[in-house]
Amino acid sequence: MTARFTPISRRTITGSIAAACAALALGGNALANTWPEKTVTLVVPYSAGGPTDVVARLLAVPMGQSLGQTVVVENTVGAGGTLAPARIARSKPDGYTIMIHHMGMATAPALYKKLPYDPLKDFEYIGQVLDVPMTLLSRKDFPANNFQELQDYVKKNQDKVSLANAGIGAVSQLCGMLFMHQLGVKLTTVPYKGAGPAMNDLMGGQVDLLCDQTTQTAPVIQDGKRVKVFGVTTPQRLSSMPNIPTLDEQGLKGFDVKVWHGMYAPKGTPRDVMAKLNTALNVAIKDENVKKRIAELSSDLVTPDKATPEGLRKHLAAEVARWDKVIKAAGVSAE
Known part of the structure; x- marks a missing residue:
C-alpha cells in the first residue's frame, strides 16, 4: 500500500511559524511581567562596612521596594575587587544576581595582566550611581x-x-x-x-x-x-567640607581621583529585565533618605542622564582609556 501525504501549503507553514513566534513572544512578555519572583542579590566586591558596601545598602531598600522583592547585599571579597566581577560575568543572566562596583572596573585592565573578564564586553550596564x-x-x-x-x-x-x-x-x-x-x-x-x-x-x-x-x-x-x-583628591574643594584644601592647590598639580560607581548585570540579561533594574536604580537615587545620607557622606548622586545603560557604557569606556595611560605612566601594578 502506498502511503499518501497531504501537501502542506507555504501559507500554512508561514502561519504556523508566525503562531509559534507569537507564542514565544507572549511567553517572553509573561516572564518579563512576572520578574522578579524572588530575592535579587546585589553583589559588592569589597568587605562589609566599606564605602561601596555603604552605598549598596543605602540603595538596596528603595530598589527592593520598586521591584516588589527584597534586594540582598552580598559581599564577594578578594583579589583587589576582581572576584565579584568574575562571578557576575559567569552568573546566569536572569537579573537575580547583579553588582555594584566603583572605578575599579576601569582600572583593573591596566592593573592586572590576566583579568578573567572584560569590563567592556562581559556585562550589561544598568547605570551610574554616584561620584565620591x-x-x-x-x-x-x-x-x-x-x-x-x-x-x-x-x-x-x-x-x-x-x-x-x-x-x-x-x-x-x-x-x-x-x-x-x-x-x-x-x-x-x-x-x-x-x-x-x-x-x-x-x-x-x-x-x-x-x-x-x-x-x-x-x-x-x-x-x-x-x-x-x-x-x-578632587580639583575643587568639597562644599560639605570647604575648609579642607585640595592636594592640587597644595602642590600635587593635576592630582584628581574621584571614585564613581556603576551597577552591572551578566551579559545577556533580557532587555525587559534590564529596564526594570534601571527603573529601580533611578527610583533609589531619587529617594529622599538616600539623597540625605549621600550628601552627609560628601558624595554626589549622578544626574538621570548618567543613570542609564548608555551613560555607564560610555563613561566606563572613557575611564578605561584614561586610567590605562595614568597607571602605566605611574608604573603602578597589582601583580
Whole structure:
C-alpha cells in the first residue's frame, strides 16, 4: 500500500511559524511581567562596612521596594575587587544576581595582566550611581600637622612611614600609589581586606596614612578626634567640607581621583529585565533618605542622564582609556 501525504501549503507553514513566534513572544512578555519572583542579590566586591558596601545598602531598600522583592547585599571579597566581577560575568543572566562596583572596573585592565573578564564586553550596564571624592588622612598623633609638613616628613622618613589601603587593586591603593609617585617616595604599603579594617587600624594608630573615599572618611573627619586630614583628591574643594584644601592647590598639580560607581548585570540579561533594574536604580537615587545620607557622606548622586545603560557604557569606556595611560605612566601594578 502506498502511503499518501497531504501537501502542506507555504501559507500554512508561514502561519504556523508566525503562531509559534507569537507564542514565544507572549511567553517572553509573561516572564518579563512576572520578574522578579524572588530575592535579587546585589553583589559588592569589597568587605562589609566599606564605602561601596555603604552605598549598596543605602540603595538596596528603595530598589527592593520598586521591584516588589527584597534586594540582598552580598559581599564577594578578594583579589583587589576582581572576584565579584568574575562571578557576575559567569552568573546566569536572569537579573537575580547583579553588582555594584566603583572605578575599579576601569582600572583593573591596566592593573592586572590576566583579568578573567572584560569590563567592556562581559556585562550589561544598568547605570551610574554616584561620584565620591577621596581624602588623604593620617593617624591622630602623626608628627605632621599640615600638608607641607607631611611632604617634608615623608621625604625624610619614607622608610618609617606606612600607607594603608583596602587591598591590592583597590582605589585606595591606586590613590596611595599616585601620591607616592608624585612625591617621589616609596612608603611601606599595608594592604587590608577592605576599607573598614584599614580605617580601624588608622584610627587605632597601627598605620600612618590612608587615602580613602568620603563615604568612609567623612564621619571620622567631621568628629575631629580620631584622624588628621591633609587634603581632598578632587580639583575643587568639597562644599560639605570647604575648609579642607585640595592636594592640587597644595602642590600635587593635576592630582584628581574621584571614585564613581556603576551597577552591572551578566551579559545577556533580557532587555525587559534590564529596564526594570534601571527603573529601580533611578527610583533609589531619587529617594529622599538616600539623597540625605549621600550628601552627609560628601558624595554626589549622578544626574538621570548618567543613570542609564548608555551613560555607564560610555563613561566606563572613557575611564578605561584614561586610567590605562595614568597607571602605566605611574608604573603602578597589582601583580
